[in-house]
Amino acid sequence: MTRRLSPQGDFQPAGLGRRMAAVFYDFLLCVALLMVTTLVYKLVMMAFIGEARLRALSESGSLDGDPFLSTLLFCALFAFFAKFWMHAGQTLGMQVWGVRVQNPDGTAITLWQALLRFVVAIGSWLCFGAGFWWALVDKQKRGWHDLYSGTQLVHIPKKAR
16 A cells, blocks of 8 residues: 655655755765664674774775675665655655655555665766756656656645645
8 A cells, every 4th residue: 555645735846956956965875874883884894893903904905895784785775765765765865955855656665666766866877977967858847767666756845835
């Protein structure tokens, strides 16, 4: 059963400037999340293999490109976005800038839609932001991640919040 998001209404699509402001705000939060996740990972590793061994591995470059850490960081980022998108349709940056992700009928997105948005948004950034710039061309101001996941970003005016 899909959950209706509050407030309800026929909201306008969010413009690119508002989207980018929310992205920048969330970028700062994600950097902090990645730093804390890495710290916890290193502390757990140190508990298992010891400080001297961890230091030796780190100085030799053996930990560069650690696939387990990379996977953990990817999952932590996805969990951050999925939790906020599926619960209220807004990350912290989206709340500040009055942007919400939702289905066209105003319901919360599913885990599958969140995964599609997340992966396609990464692809959009890898294409020098082309998937985000697409919102300037699309009549409904949708980016590639919106189109692919069947979602939309709307602007929630302050009086409706």
